[in-house]
Amino acid sequence: MDNNALLLQLLNIAYQLSTLALITLGLAVVFGLLGVLNMAHGEFVMLGAYSVVVVQGLGLPLLCAVPLAMVVCAAIGWVVERWLIRPLYARPFDTLLATWALALLIRKGVESLFGKGYRNVETQMAAPVSFLGVSYPAYRLALIAMVIAIMVLLVRWYRGSSAGLRVRAMTGNPVLAQALGIDTERLASRAFVVGVTLAGLAGVMLAPLVRIEPGIGVDYLLDSFFVLVVGGLGTLSGLGGGVAVIGGTKAVVSGLADQTSGYAVVLVLSILFLWLRPHGLFGRR
Template identity: 50%
Template sequence: MDAIVLIQGMNILYTVLALALVMMGLAIVMGLLNVLNIVHGEFIMIGAFTAYAVQAAGWPYILSVPAVFLVCGALGLVVERLLIRPLRYDPFDTLLATWGLGLLLRKFVEMFFGRAFRSVQVPLPGSLQIAGHSYPTYRIMIMAISAALLVSLVIWFRKTRTGSRIRAMVGNPTLAEAVGISTVALARNTFVAGTILAGFAGVVIAPLVPIEPQMGITLVVNAFFMIIIGGLGTVVGLIGGATMIGGIQSAVSAVFDPTTAYLSILALSVLFLWRWPRGIFPRV
């Protein structure tokens, strides 16, 4: 009995943290900049393909991390300059423009890599012993990475100069500009940070999922709903949304089946979009 509880608990924790990792970049871009960045899923996909390309070139897995910083960073800069900024960070217009961009990137990757499923080898195979039970090492690694990122995000947002500048910009862009904060550059950097985080999440999850050009769609749709349920623009909302969705997904999957779990998440999203479009933990 103990073993089942422990393993189930670990599974739920893993689901929650993996979800938080996947949605973190979107939470920043959507919560702080109001950009409904539906191309987030494609950035994750590109991150995963970067890991695949690094492996195909015969380089060690860890090199995908600097590679994805370059690829997704450059992509983020270009997208911000050509799409997001001309649309003045408007939620509705950016949703449409990034929808089109998603279409474009999926086809682009498809031209290079084809539609076949690819895979990346797990960099840390084997398992660790936790209280006498074994648990896959790489999963524990993902949990650690996600938790570390979440903590540093909170500290970065609450304690650093950049964090307080961003809060100033989100609160009142005109005043922030008036006290000498370059909101254009700050918004650009924040957006690029979000795309790099998305690409990084793609690198991290690459060994565990089938990699193909369409993989981003489901991820991004779920991440959207999570952020909506959790509430925009707060770290508590991010964790809350991930916990709620991750918890429900694991619990309902364990009791019923994954389809029912997915359905209940969708139903919950519909309920929130209908009654509480600002989520559980809205930014005041």
């Protein structure tokens, strides 16, 4: 393998890791901080992608989909957390069933508005550019850079801000945090809204790269869940470790064999982690 082919392979792996981190981030916030396995996570990603379909149908630039996706996902997330999730925090299995029903409702609603067919969106950054001597799509390079920037900013916020300190206190000991005057109920609501909004933004950024249809959320949910199983819940290192293991394994196996083999190996790996290391690589115990 020559240097150009190796660089191209590394860029493809970096792209797959970036997309995996992007779609997992929202679920990591909700599942890791609140203990709620949001089965509708993929549907919020799908709503973000359809926001791009809407704005391009109106003749507007892709960036206009960002505020639209944020408003739609944040509004739905606030209503869902307030009226559906909040009464069920002490009943994890019931939250799973409730969000699964929510996923079906969102999916059918989108089907009624847009139909079941595939949609594609266009971006001027789809054309390849020269990067270190190889030709690679400009939008993929931009996506990799954006994900790196988001993760760096998130780490700095989580470890260095007062809001991050309150979040760590709530996840570490919610009863003690409440006794110290932290409004854990409001903090939990904001965390849920932030999580689903991040999912919507992931959908906006992935829209030019995927075929958009109402059922795309299922694959995103499964990939995100595998990452959290392997990496562990409640820590940024767990998110990074899970993305590296799952994304790297899937990219390498898919490159050597095919996508089905890559998915099968990831599934087996996740089962082994659930059996042998249920807390993941870096999860809180």
